[in-house]
Structures are given as C-alpha cells and as structure tokens.
C-alpha cells in the first residue's frame with residue numbers, strides 16, 4: 001500500500017485534494033479525517049500539516065507527499081522534489097515600509113520577521129548579511145507595525161496582504177514556489193513501492209496535461225500540411241488522415257489550451273477549415 005502525505009489545511013489543501021480526485025483517488029469527505037484508505041488503488045492518504053510533510057517523508061514512514069517547494073526547502077529535510085504541480089504558485093520576498101531598504105544588501109543589523117527561518121537565514125548568510133531573524137507563525141505583515149521587526153520575509157501572491165499593511169517588496173524574489181510532489185532523497189529505485197510511485201506520478205501528470213492541453217482537429221489542403229503541422233506539432237507528432245475529398249487531409253494534435261485561439265486563427269489564415277477544439281478529460285503520455 002502506497003502511503004501518501006496530503007496537506008490538511010491552508011492554500012495547498014483544497015487544490016491538492018481536487019487534483020487527487022481528478023486522478024481517480026478517493027479523498028476524505030470531511031476536513032476532520034486524518035487518514036483514509038483507498039483500497040481499489042492500494043493507497044493510504046495521511047492528512048498532515050503542510051509544514052510537517054517533508055519531515056514525515058524524509059523519515060521514510062511515508063512514501064511520498066504533496067507540499068510547497070518553499071516549505072520543503074525551509075524544512076531542510078532529506079527529501080526532494082519529483083514533480084511540480086502548478087498550483088499554490090507564489091514568490092518568497094522581503095518587504096519593508098517604503099524607504100527602509102532597497103535590497104538584501106541593506107538589511108545588516110536589522111531584524112527580519114518570517115515563518116520561514118530556514119530560507120531566510122540561508123539567504124542572508126549567502127549574501128553575507130548579518131541580520132537577526134525572528135520566527136512568527138503567520139500574519140507576519142503586522143510585525144513591522146507592531147515594532148517586532150523592520151523587515152519581513154513572506155509568501156507573496158497577489159501582493160494584497162503587503163499593500164494592506166502599507167509595505168512594499170524590496171530586492172529580487174528569494175525564491176519561486178508551487179506545490180510539488182516530494183520523496184525521500186535517494187529513495188528512487190530502491191523502494192518496494194517504486195512501481196506504485198511511478199503509477200501515481202503518471203496519473204498526476206495525466207491531470208496536468210489534461211488541464212493545460214486541448215485536442216485540436218482540422219481539415220486542410222495537402223499543399224498546406226507542412227505549414228499547418230508547424231503550427232500544431234503536437235506532443236510527439238500530429239495524426240494525419242486522408243479525407244474522402246481528394247487533396248484534403250484531417251489533422252489531429254494536442255495544443256496548449258492558452259494558445260488554442262491564436263493557433264485556430266493562424267490555421268484559418270493558411271486555409272484550414274472545420275477547426276475544432278475539445279477538452280481532454282484524462283490522459284497517460
């Protein structure tokens with residue numbers, strides 16, 4: 001039975017459960033459930049605090065987990081990222097009251113409040129900056145107003161929390177984060193659960209592809225085929241089938257959903273017709 005850690009709260013929890021559900025796994029019915037067994041898929045899910053997941057996975061008691069890249073790095077745990085999942089995207093940044101500092105190089109002698117001490121202490125040390133770090137559990141934006149620190153380092157997504165606190169980001173982002181699947185460093189290949197892990201990853205990759213690609217079908221004249229195929233190269237290579245009308249072919253290829261409308265316009269302009277896109281519900285590459 002594959003043992004998987006899933007975030008039980010916060011920004012990662014809802015989207016992670018949704019992705020697992022789309023991948024065909026049973027998920028808990030109520031937020032109080034701490035573990036469930038999905039016997040058909042031979043998987044057991046443990047609902048844990050996102051911050052603790054890398055620690056459980058590095059201990060080897062759980063095979064894999066879903067957490068944030070920033071949380072993984074902050075934990076310093078012996079676990080590595082094996083698949084980025086594209087949700088809970090954020091940057092991790094310093095912020096101050098306007099006029100306090102321009103970048104990390106100005107932070108010497110100041111106090112930085114953060115929930116991510118591991119990331120911040122390393123970033124300060126890597127930049128040769130001697131600053132104090134104070135740990136807060138959350139809502140760190142308020143720490144400056146209340147005089148606990150001159151600087152904060154926190155997750156920034158839309159920037160609304162910073163604006164509301166009258167703060168602005170300084171310097172370059174310390175890191176970019178998103179949800180990731182992790183496993184114990186070096187576990188690859190040595191694990192009895194290896195084939196189940198690979199199957200789990202293929203299922204999640206299938207969900208990612210189904211979310212980001214659409215299937216495109218169109219008809220075009222044989223003379224235009226090379227130009228058309230250059231616009232829709234597909235993942236491997238498009239399927240081309242003869243039409244009953246001589247001199248025409250039907251083409252089928254996966255295209256990135258975000259570019260579908262532009263590609264349809266470009267295909268139309270070179271003479272393709274009957275251009276259709278359809279959603280992909282699930283796939284295995």
Ligand SMILES: Nc1ncnc2c1ncn2[C@@H]1O[C@H](COP(=O)(O)OP(=O)(O)OP(=O)(O)O)[C@@H](O)[C@H]1O
Pocket residue numbers: 009010011012050051067068069070071088089090138155156157158177178179
């Ligand atoms: N507003 C946000 N937008 C996108 N990702 C976010 C946001 N806030 C936190 N994250 C990401 O979620 C993960 C943090 O998990 P955590 O459970 O602490 O989230 P949270 O939303 O801060 O939850 P809580 O505040 O309940 O502890 C990190 O990977 C972080 O980058």
Ligand SMILES: O=P(O)(O)OC[C@H]1O[C@H](OP(=O)(O)OP(=O)(O)O)[C@H](O)[C@@H]1O
Pocket residue numbers: 137138139140141154155156157158159160161162
């Ligand atoms: O840039 P934004 O879109 O405003 O998002 C970033 C905010 O979201 C998270 O806070 P959360 O609501 O999880 O509260 P917390 O600080 O208590 O973790 C994060 O810690 C930031 O405060």
Ligand SMILES: [Mg+2]
Pocket residue numbers: 010138
């Ligand atoms: Mg939070």
